[in-house]
Amino acid sequence: VSGGAPGGFSFTPLPTAEVRRQEGYLVPLADAVRDLVDATIRSTVPEAEVREVTALVEAATERLRARQLDGAAGVHLNGEGYSWQWGNAAVGLRNAAAPPMRIEADGAGVHRADVTLGAAHEGPPGKVHGGVLALLLDHLMGVAASSGRRPTLTGTLTIRYRSATGLGPLRAEAWIDREEGLKTVVLARVAAAGATTVEAEGVFVVPRWAREYAARERANGTGG
């Protein structure tokens, strides 16, 4: 029931209201699994108990796998122009390995995410892993870049770690600095406990499939 679209996106004729209804029971499962990931790291219960819980988890997985997609979740778009990417590594609502990241636009060009990170995001003792900050920034900056109303992919990402970011609440912000031809330059920062701990610059590029699609639409006189 899905059709191919440029860039590997799938046209899927699922009404937005139905997507939201399914999220109503699928997202709580993902949130419960995210909580289990945290408990799996922090638990100090005895060996016999760990082995019993492992068997429970395997049974839960088997029930979910009774019917499943062949591969990854993909990125879907319906006839209402609504898009969902349930498996996305940064923001996928069904991805328990993704940080609990929700992105908001402030209306003045800044995209922002307030995220609270814990035991699953540790690098140096008690600090956020630099790679997790890179994941958050890469995604947030990509959203900011695409808000310039053309699809983009990350070209080059430069991240400057000013100081360690403690586990707990943090704020990430990204905004378009300038557009140069097919490139969009985005700046970003992470702040925790009132101080900027990370700064980043990203160069995002319009992918070839989008340039070719736009060229075809123009040739057909249907694009704008």
Add this chain to the structure above:
Amino acid sequence: VSGGAPGGFSFTPLPTAEVRRQEGYLVPLADAVRDLVDATIRSTVPEAEVREVTALVEAATERLRARQLDGAAGVHLNGEGYSWQWGNAAVGLRNAAAPPMRIEADGAGVHRADVTLGAAHEGPPGKVHGGVLALLLDHLMGVAASSGRRPTLTGTLTIRYRSATGLGPLRAEAWIDREEGLKTVVLARVAAAGATTVEAEGVFVVPRWAREYAARERANGTGG
């Protein structure tokens, strides 16, 4: 039973053999939870079944939380010089959100990780999320930098995405290019399906706590 050490590391008097014995039942739990994360994204079972599995997962979490650490897992070091970081976001053996990454040194200065990525690591449709590649590279490059026999933290990380990396097996490699004073410059690449898809350069710096510790040891005539 843990003592503080420079940089927030904990001296923990657990023999290496006991650490390994505990990993014998704790790692299978984390692997089972990683498999559950994948099934949570890909399952298409009916709503009632999802709700029942969610309750099972919540019960498993409650059993694990009967006894647990107050916070994150930290980084531990025992009297045998063996170190473990079970919660680490990139390589933590108890972290089901971490990609299944194992790093090996080839003896000729290259650190390497062969990793197979799936539904939980998706960004563009069917492709690895650029931020997941940044997480893998940040960690691998940090290990390569510290193999120069001094502790380092990421200063600046520059990642060039040459082409999309398909989900499935990939190889990441990192090596020290040069050392300049307190900085270590590391180069890295990701290859998938025989082609280099990502290149990276990182500048790693010796953290202040390590410089101060070394200075104190020298002043005491105990360091070298």
